[in-house]
């Protein structure tokens with residue numbers, strides 16, 4: 001089952017995915033290099049189809065992203081060291097840079113199904129052994145662990161021990177140029193990870209690309225809160241795998257794209273085990289001349305009996321020329337599931353606007369109240385206040401008229 | 402004495418249909434008027450038109466409010482001029498807290514009238530007091546506007562707004578519908594406390610019961626887009642007894 005709602009100005013053809021695919025057909029590409037060759041080959045085999053790859057890259061300026069990634073990988077662009085910073089290392093945790101030996105060993109731990117081969121960013125990072133770290137959290141943490149993502153390529157695996165609970169906040173360093181990061185969190189049985197993410201890019205920064213992977217063992221719980229306020233270009237790939245019985249994943253995501261910017265959020269919620277629950281609430285706002293895309297896939301695999309999966313996605317276009325792409329997709333190989341999956345695209349509620357105006361609130365302020373309320377429904381976790389401040393800056397600045 | 406509201410020979414279309422067909426009505430300061438009439442006769446149309454809801458086309462006639470042409474004003478300007486409509490179906494606005502909304506409403510209205518805004522502390526105190534008078538738990542002020550409110554709670558929230566904004570004319574569109582007996586008395590008390598020599602009330606209702614608590618000066622019967630009969634309190638009793646057929650079946 002799949003549905004697509006589309007309200008957009010025509011999109012430009014994307015050439016990188018195209019050129020990856022072009023390469024597959026033996027056509028020359030400006031980006032051709034040996035690494036690209038490998039990535040392409042694997043991306044095509046693991047995803048099974050060129051079309052799937054193309055689909056995932058339909059709304060991101062792929063050529064720019066891939067070029068930046070290769071430049072960093074091959075040392076042509078400055079690489080921050082460390083690529084990911086942890087503010088303080090609390091007791092009960094270890095932080096380790098990955099060298100050649102343990103880099104690949106760590107990758108092995110992520111599973112033998114080579115999930116990352118589906119993701120070109122992960123594929124390239126997995127071959128760049130100098131940018132990786134491993135954070136082990138062996139005791140429950142009452143204070144938030146604060147991560148800062150620096151420019152360049154970075155990889156972090158976060159391992160939560162059995163029944164350990166922790167809260168992690170992730171933000172970007174100020175004014176970074178290209179940043180491509182892969183964060184893979186592995187939750188042992190009964191663990192709980194609260195993760196808050198703020199992607200708040202200024203107009204002058206370039207592309208941000210994050211692969212946020214979470215693997216959940218039995219009865220573990222992930223609470224993720226994404227806040228993305230784009231004045232440039234951002235891509236977020238969220239891949240959640242419910243691998244043990246009774247695991248639970250809750251995701252909220254609030255995004256605003258200002259004029260001239262784009263945000264592309266690709267979510268895969270994979271129900272692999274029985275009696276798992278997932279809930280997603282995704283609210284997006286697109287201003288005129290911006291592009292806000294959301295692709296939410298829910299996979300319910302054979303054996304995932306008693307699954308309960310919910311996804312609610314609402315999108316607001318607040319000016320002419322706003323492009324919103326939303327594509328919820330369901331793949332269910334199982335009868336015994338409860339699943340709801342809905343997406344809407346709209347303008348501000350006219351009834352609500354009139355109600356506010358009839359009480360003396362002028363239209364600009366009424367509109368503002370409604371926008372803030374809409375997006376505030378998806379703030380969450382430890383960055384909720386910062387997210388609100390960041391959204392307010394955008395709403396008071398770029399989106400004010 | 403010049404009328405607070407003067408509606409003259411008003412013809413209004415909604416979505417191509419003729420709804421109001423020559424409606425005339427005058428309300429003086431200090432008066433309470435009640436409008437009764439069958440379902441679909443145009444009562445809410447009149448109320449919404451006064452508040453400035455988009456989608457209503459005035460074909461002819463005029464509406465003067467406190468000496469100004471009401472039809473030229475934007476909805477918020479009508480509110481600033483002192484017109485208030487308690488909606489038949491108040492909308493829910495999740496995510497906008499009731500308190501934040503009320504403050505915005507009161508502040509913008511004060512500013513438009515060159516008045517000093519109330520300090521936040523004074524505003525909160527006043528709002529909590531009014532809520533208490535209406536038997537509304539102060540928790541309602543923190544919730545989203547009308548979000549998940551029961552029918553009766555929404556109606557009381559409308560009256561709360563009326564009391565805070567202190568308009569010149571309050572139009573109450575079936576504010577009594579959905580209220581239990583106690584809530585009806587509480588709301589009536591609120592409306593009666595609002596009444597003064599300077600302001601007016603236009604109540605739309607289906608029930609004589611409300612008129613026992615808020616005694617109107619004039620009762621009008623609206624049928625098929627026109628006021629077909631006006632009278633004193635005795636008219637409501639007669640309607641209760643005989644139904645609208647008694648009036649509408651008579652040849653014009």
Ligand SMILES: Nc1ncnc2c1ncn2[C@@H]1O[C@H](COP(=O)(O)OP(=O)(O)OP(=O)(O)O)[C@@H](O)[C@H]1O
Pocket residue numbers: 415416418420438439440441442443444445446447456489
């Ligand atoms: N937006 C609209 N589009 C089409 N018809 C409308 C619209 N709004 C109102 N009408 C029609 O106008 C007529 C008058 O409606 P109105 O709501 O004013 O009635 P009312 O007297 O308030 O009735 P009730 O007692 O049921 O509240 C009805 O026939 C209604 O269907």
Ligand SMILES: [Mg+2]
Pocket residue numbers: 444445446489574
């Ligand atoms: Mg009505």
